[in-house]
Amino acid sequence: MSPMSRTAADDAWDQLAAQIRRCRRCAELAANRRHVVVGVRPAVARPVVLVGEAPGAEEDRTGLPFVGRAGRLLDELLVDAGLPRATVAIVNVLKCRPPGNRVPNRVEIAACRPWLEAQLALLDPGVVVALGGTAVAWFFERPVTLAQVRGRVHELRGWRVVPTYHPSAALRFGPTGAPRTALLQDLALAAAVAG
Numbered sequence: 088m089s090p091m092s093r094t095a096a097d098d099a100w101d102q103l104a105a106q107i108r109r110c111r112r113c114a115e116l117a118a119n120r121r122h123v124v125v126g127v128r129p130a131v132a133r134p135v136v137l138v139g140e141a142p143g144a145e146e147d148r149t150g151l152p153f154v155g156r157a158g159r160l161l162d163e164l165l166v167d168a169g170l171p172r173a174t175v176a177i178v179n180v181l182k183c184r185p186p187g188n189r190v191p192n193r194v195e196i197a198a199c200r201p202w203l204e205a206q207l208a209l210l211d212p213g214v215v216v217a218l219g220g221t222a223v224a225w226f227f228e229r230p231v232t233l234a235q236v237r238g239r240v241h242e243l244r245g246w247r248v249v250p251t252y253h254p255s256a257a258l259r260f261g262p263t264g265a266p267r268t269a270l271l272q273d274l275a276l277a278a279a280v281a282g
């Protein structure tokens with residue numbers, strides 16, 4: 088993008104990204120990370136916003152979201168759903184990799200919450216796709232099971248949210264497993280809702 092075509096929204100995103108990269112609220116995560124994985128934002132108004140859990144090893148190494156095995160499967164499913172990766176925003180509940188890819192804990196999720204809140208405010212999503220239990224719980228703010236809530240659009244705090252499986256569950260259960268079929272259906276639902 089040339090400097091002339093930059094918008095106020097680009098500047099606001101970059102300023103927020105710089106703040107997130109300086110964050111040291113979680114001492115253990117800050118001490119072990121190689122990169123803070125801020126996420127990516129497309130040059131599209133009211134984008135579909137995918138929200139994952141936290142960076143894994145490849146994401147920590149590269150600084151980019153969903154570039155490991157789960158990310159490659161996600162790319163395939165996005166294409167099949169009619170949502171090329173370049174048109175979607177991708178962010179995570181946690182911006183730093185938990186050591187050994189453990190599940191983020193409550194304290195870390197609370198510490199990182201303002202960053203995701205600020206990102207969503209800037210992104211102004213057409214629809215959000217919450218990938219996996221951690222992201223789904225972040226939006227519902229109460230215990231829910233994926234089986235209860237997936238496959239539908241939920242209005243949550245002003246956002247339209249499609250809860251679904253994490254691509255790593257789709258990998259775990261294989262190409263004919265239920266999570267992969269459901270994830271593809273839910274991405275297609277998000278594409279339809281976003282228009």
Ligand code: URA
Nearest residue numbers: 139140141143152153
């Ligand atoms: N898993 C996630 O939840 N997010 C990533 O960015 C990569 C793997």
